[in-house]
Amino acid sequence: MSIAETTATGPVRSLVPARLDRLPWSRFHWLVVIGLGVSWILDGLEIQIVSQAGYQTTLGLSAGAVGAVGSVYLAGQVLGALFFGRITDRLGRRKLFMVTLAVYLVASGIGGLSFSLWFLLVFRFIAGMGIGGEYTAINSAIDELIPSRFRGRVDIAVNGTYWGGAALGAVANLYLLSDHLPTNVGWRIGFFLGPLIGLVVIFLRRTLPESPRWLMTHGRQEEAECTVAEIERRAASGGTELTPVPDRLALEITPVDRVSYLKIAKVFFRDYPSRSFLGFSMMVTQAFLYNAIFFTYALVLQHFYGVPKAHTSYYFFPFALGNLLGPLLIGHLFDTIGRRRMILFTYGVSGLLLLSSAYLFQAGLLNATTQTAMWCAIFFLASAGASSAYLTVSEIFPLELRGQAISFFFAISQGAGGVVAPFLFGHLIGTGDSAAPDRNPLTWGYVIGAVIMIAGGVIAWYFGVDAERRSLEDIANPLSATTNHREVTS
Structure with a gap:
């Protein structure tokens, strides 16, 4: 379907949001989930494969250099989110989720050909930029294409x-970094796995349209209407009859070309200060807990439970399974029971479970298996809570700066959780490397992490937004809207 990119400059009335939100679940929405949602799988695969440091011997790297490779990747994610987040709000979701995936594919593949540290660092940084940009573009697109009652x-x-x-990365590493392959080959194959998956996905993405909501707010009303009509046709292909949308739900839009940094600051700190505080609190608290445990779990197993380094990967599988099952099994409750209740529950109970594990750890009542079981229970809930933090920051700000809002809070969370937490907990564990390790420092670290997580849940209860089953335009009126969508829909 080829449509001229005609841009309107005056006010227009649009039923685009209401038409998208009343759609039934269809094959089109599955395509959106599969085509866009793979980015998180790729990130998990990347970090797990690279964290095993199979390239350390080949390239002659020290432990500090291996750490630098991980830090550079995280730094690339932050810069990529900030850079591509602004561009996706200006140029559209579709262009960016194609570009950012291509950046990741090329950079990660080239990284597998590394012959020295500097070469690896450069392309890990660029691959991180691609994944960071993916977060902003795909979360924006998913929120804007999925009907409101399914969005959470x-x-x-x-x-x-x-x-x-x-988990896939951990399974792959069991073979790639074993004696079955030469040392110089296994880790390189691992670097190519993500790009191979991405090549398949990029063909799926070519069939996805631009966000009609983004088109609507950028003056391309005719294109937005045609795109929604095509989505409706695909959604109704199974014989579902779509109900007409009343004209009273129309939103009057005056297109905006660009949102300045000053305007963004005013939206964050003048128009929505409590929401900015909410986003900051949720993202930082979950990132602190996650990175504190995830980046140090192997050290805890080695120092306190005597698990050989080569065997720590086996304990990772149940840990990853708990993290995966939580969002899949209880995610629907954020749409039914509600955002604030479920955020308080997942953050609060995971914090209480961590407090319990801290007591059991200090008392010497846990072994490697029961410690892992505690982590599984904690992160079954914490994983759903952490995912709801990304959901929250992507839906509580106006559409025209959604990508930038995601990137802003993502950058903050990576800075706090990706730098501070692993550094702090690494030092706390470092005191426990004797024959009779001192458990006190790490116990207090767990207590701090638990209190921070509980605080995040309490803040979400008081400052949270009841966004479940509500249109994005109802949650935050678009900057381009000349009418208040809450008044229109009431």
């Missing part, structure tokens, strides 16, 4: 699939 469970499930990718 879909977003939470998609974000939770990171752990499916991590």
Whole structure:
């Protein structure tokens, strides 16, 4: 379907949001989930494969250099999110989720050909930029294409699939880094796995349309109407009869070309200060807990339970399974019971479970198996809560800066969780490397993590937004809207 990109400049009335939100679940929506949601799987796969450091011997790297490879990837994610987040709000979702996936595919593949540290660092950074950009473009597109009554469970499930990718990476490493392959070959194949999956997905993405909501707010009303009509045709192909949308639900839009940084600051800190505080709190607290445990779980098993380094990967599988099942099994409750209740429950109970595990750990009542079981229970809930943090920041701000809102809070969470937490907990564990390790420092670290997580849930209860089953335009009026969508739909 080829449509001229005619741009309107005056006010237009649009039923695009109401038409999208009243659609039944269809094969089209499955295509959106599969085509866009794979990015989290790729990220989990990447981090797990690279974290095993199979390239360390080949390239002659020290432990510090291996850590630098991980840090550079995270730094690339932050910069990529900030850079591509602004571009996706200006140029559209579809263009960016094609570009960012291509950046990741090329950079990750080239990284597998590394011959020195500097070469590996450069292309790990670029691959990280691609994945960081993916987060902003795909979360924006998913929220804007999925009907409001399904949006919560879909977003939470998609974000939770990171752990499916991590589990795949761990399985792959058992073979790739074993004696079955030469040392210089296994890790390189691992670097190519993500791009091979991405090549399949990029063909799926070519069939996905631009977000009609983005087209609507950028003056391309005719294109938006035609795109919605095509989505409706695909959604009704199974014989479902679509109900007409009353004209009273129309939203009057005056297109905006560009949102300045000053305007963004005003939206965050003047128009929606409590929502900004909410987004900051949820993202930082979940990132602190996650990165504190995830990046140090192997060290805990080695230092306190005597698990050989080569065997720690086996304990990772149940840990990853708990993280994956939580969003998949209870994500729908965020749409039915509600956002604030479920965020308080997942954050609060996971924090209480961590407090319990801290007591049992200090008392010496846990072994490697029961410690892993505790982590599984904690992160069954915490994983759904963490995914809801990404959902929250992607739906509580106006459409015209959705990508930038995601990137802003993602950057903050990576800075806090990706840098501070692993550094802190690594030092706490470092005191326990003797024959009789001192458990006190790490116990207090767990207590701190638990209190932070519980605080995040309480903040979400008081400052959260009841966004379940509500149109995005009802949650936050678009900057381009000349009428208040809450008044229109009431």
